[in-house]
Amino acid sequence: MAIKFGRPIELRDAPRRQTEALASPSLDLTIRMRRNRKTEWARRLVRENVLTTNDLIWPMFVVDGHNTRTPVASMPGVDRLTVDQIVRDADRAAKLNIPCIALFPFTEPSLRDEQGSEALNPDNLVCQAVRAIKKEFPDIGVLCDVALDPFTSHGHDGLIEGGKILNDETVAVLVKQALTQAEAGCDVIAPSDMMDGRIGAIREALDDNGFGDVQIMSYAAKYASAFYGPFRDAIGSAKTLTGDKRTYQMDSANSDEALREVELDIAEGADMVMVKPGMPYLDIVRRVKDTFAMPTFVYQVSGEYAMIAGAAANGWIDGERAMMESLVGFKRAGADGILTYFAPQAAEKIRAES
Numbered sequence: 001m002a003i004k005f006g007r008p009i010e011l012r013d014a015p016r017r018q019t020e021a022l023a024s025p026s027l028d029l030t031i032r033m034r035r036n037r038k039t040e041w042a043r044r045l046v047r048e049n050v051l052t053t054n055d056l057i058w059p060m061f062v063v064d065g066h067n068t069r070t071p072v073a074s075m076p077g078v079d080r081l082t083v084d085q086i087v088r089d090a091d092r093a094a095k096l097n098i099p100c101i102a103l104f105p106f107t108e109p110s111l112r113d114e115q116g117s118e119a120l121n122p123d124n125l126v127c128q129a130v131r132a133i134k135k136e137f138p139d140i141g142v143l144c145d146v147a148l149d150p151f152t153s154h155g156h157d158g159l160i161e162g163g164k165i166l167n168d169e170t171v172a173v174l175v176k177q178a179l180t181q182a183e184a185g186c187d188v189i190a191p192s193d194m195m196d197g198r199i200g201a202i203r204e205a206l207d208d209n210g211f212g213d214v215q216i217m218s219y220a221a222k223y224a225s226a227f228y229g230p231f232r233d234a235i236g237s238a239k240t241l242t243g244d245k246r247t248y249q250m251d252s253a254n255s256d257e258a259l260r261e262v263e264l265d266i267a268e269g270a271d272m273v274m275v276k277p278g279m280p281y282l283d284i285v286r287r288v289k290d291t292f293a294m295p296t297f298v299y300q301v302s303g304e305y306a307m308i309a310g311a312a313a314n315g316w317i318d319g320e321r322a323m324m325e326s327l328v329g330f331k332r333a334g335a336d337g338i339l340t341y342f343a344p345q346a347a348e349k350i351r352a353e354s
């Protein structure tokens with residue numbers, strides 16, 4: 001229906017109501033969009049997208065020690081947790097009906113080396129946390145990040161030689177890291193490293209080693225982003241990172257390239273794909289969902305969290321409303337689920353409103 005001056009063109013020549021000269025100007029509108037917004041019940045009735053707790057994946061930071069929660073300065077409200085505290089928050093996640101949690105370690109600097117060897121230690125923090133969570137709460141999903149940056153002295157996701165990140169050599173290590181995590185009981189392997197070919201290599205190794213049921217969520221379209229800053233504080237790689245990650249993570253100017261990345265990861269065996277970061281890349285989420293109809297996830301990363309939480313802490317925005325608006329925005333863009341540090345707060349809000 002075409003509209004001209006507020007009247008459908010089809011009605012252009014229909015007789016208009018005779019309005020006497022009114023004190024206030026009255027537009028002769030057939031269509032008034034505001035009718036559907038007039039009350040809360042009407043808004044609820046026409047609402048197109050809903051955020052539920054089923055949409056949330058809660059990322060957590062693990063640190064060595066006992067019974068300690070250490071705040072991450074650049075992520076107000078987020079702590080690094082010792083394994084016992086991780087189990088406590090897993091309990092909270094279960095009670096809030098959050099389906100899945102994601103684990104990231106803060107590795108002791110003395111355990112970091114050029115090769116990221118600690119990634120392959122079956123008793124590293126992530127593996128300890130996975131075992132502890134799975135023992136208490138076998139029904140909650142546990143997702144583990146595959147990449148070397150929490151374990152390398154240089155803070156890169158892969159092996160380096162002469163300043164260059166090696167692709168194929170790194171993939172061989174990532175495969176071992178994934179097997180180590182699967183052995184510990186991880187449900188979802190989530191490679192965030194952006195090496196080429198790692199999804200296929202990990203899928204094959206999982207299948208060959210009796211882990212055919214372990215899922216892969218690929219960080220398929222992951223951009224080189226300034227929004228990862230607070231995360232690097234949280235895992236302690238911000239200070240040590242040499243250079244940037246632009247030779248392996250995507251250029252933020254690109255969109256078609258994201259589709260090629262996602263297509264390859266699907267072909268290599270990814271069960272779910274992810275776009276990261278979130279808010280500046282909603283167009284990518286929409287294209288990926290429309291093109292592939294895959295379970296599509298989005299990561300609202302640390303810098304996005306920090307922007308909202310930081311502004312809210314200063315009283316500059318209503319943090320709770322900004323949080324919910326940003327999260328439903330991901331649903332509107334086509335995401336099936338969201339990795340977000342707001343997961344517990346959002347779940348509590350959803351529960352309070354239902």
Ligand SMILES: NCc1[nH]cc(CCC(=O)O)c1CC(=O)O
Binds near residue numbers: 147229245
């Ligand atoms: N493999 C690293 C990794 N896995 C998840 C994040 C970022 C998450 C966030 O910022 O919240 C990063 C950062 C990076 O690539 O440097």
Ligand SMILES: [Mg+2]
Binds near residue numbers: 194195196197220
């Ligand atoms: Mg790729």
